[in-house]
Amino acid sequence: MEENLKATRRRAALARRRALAPAEIARRSAQLADQFFAHFPVAEWRWLHVFLPLARQHEPDTWLIIRRLWAEVLPFRLAAPVVQPDGISLRHYELTPVTPLQANRWGIPEPVPTPPHLAEVPPEAFDAVLVPLLAVDATGHRVGYGGGFYDQFLARCRPGCAFIGLQVLDDEAPVPPLIDVLPTDIRLTACLTPGSVWRF
Template sequence: MGADELNSPPPIPHPKQALRQELLAARRSLPERTDRSQKICNRFREAFPLTSSSRSLVYVSIREEVETISLLTNTLQAVGEVVVPYCLPDYQLGLFPLKQISELKKGAYGILEPDPELRAERYVDPQSLDLAVVPGVGFDPLGNRLGYGKGYFDRLLGRLRPECLRVALAFECQLVPTIQPQPHDIPMHYIVTEQQTLACQPS
C-alpha cells in the first residue's frame, strides 16, 4: 500500500446504504418496541380485517422489526390459515400456508421459519395472494420501500398480482421524506405505524 492510499479519504457510502444504516440505528434505539408493535398490529387489524374469503401473507418478524407473532396468532384464530414467507437460495422467498403457530421452528441464526419437513407438502402461488404484509427498513409517503439490500421482498412483490393489496408495518421513525425508487421497485399501497395508517397508492 502506497502513501497516497494511506492518506486517501475513506470511500463515500452510497446514499441508500447510508440511509439504511441511519434508519436501522434509529429502529434499534427505539424504546418500547413491543408496545409500539402491538399498537401497529391493532391498527392494522382495524383497518384491514382479515376474512376467510381472502388469502393473506404476513411476514415473520426478526430482530427489531415490528413484531408480528401476535398478528399471526390472531389471524390463525380468525381465519385458520395465514401465508408466511421463508428464504430460499438465490435471494428468493418461498411461501408457506401456516395453520398452527407451532409450525414455526427456529432455523438458521435462531430465526423462526416454517418447519422444513412440512414445506415440501405445501406450496402457495404468489398469484393467489389478496394481501401482503411486508417489512422494510424505511418508507416514504409515496410508498417507496427501502429494504435490507438483498432483494428478497422486492422479488416477491414483483410476482404478486397488481391488485394484491400491499401493506407495510413500520415504526414512525422509519418514515422519511423521499426514497429514490429503482425501475423495478413496487410501492406499498398503505403504511401502518403506531401513529397513523398512511394511504400511499390507490388500491
C-alpha cells in the same frame, strides 16, 4: 440529496430501531396490530402473507397479528416465506398453529417445508402481504435490508394485492422521494406505524 439514498436511510432507521427497548417494541407492535385490524378489510381476504419477526433487529412482532387471526377463526389462511438456497428468492408455505418452524441462517423463523404436510402457496394466491421495512418514502417506495427478496416476490403477486408495510418507528413519516429507486422496486399500497396509516 445524499440523505435520500437508501443506504443512508437504512443506517439511520436501524440505529433508531435498535435503540428501542424490548418493552417499547412490544408496546408499539400491539399498536400496529390494532391499526391493522382497524384499517383493512381482513375478513374479506382469503390468503394473507406475513413475515415472521427477527427479534434481534427489533422488527415489529407480527405474532400479535397472527395469533389474533387464529383466535378469531376468520375464513382465510396465512402463509410465511422461506429463503431459498440461492439466497435471493423466496418460497411461501402455509402457516398454522401446528406448523413446525426453524431459524434460517439469519435467525429468522421459517416454516419447515415437509410435503405433503405443508403446502407451498404461489404468490398469485395472496390478497395482501405484510412487508418488513426500515423506511418508506412519500411515493410508497420502501427501504429494506437491501437483499431484494421482497421486490422479486411482490412483482409476482396478482394485480390488486395489497402491499402493507409495518413500521415500528412511531414518528417516522414518509421521507422525501428516494433518489436511487430502481425500475424493479415495487411500491407499497400502504404503511402502518403505531400512530398512523399512510396510503400511497
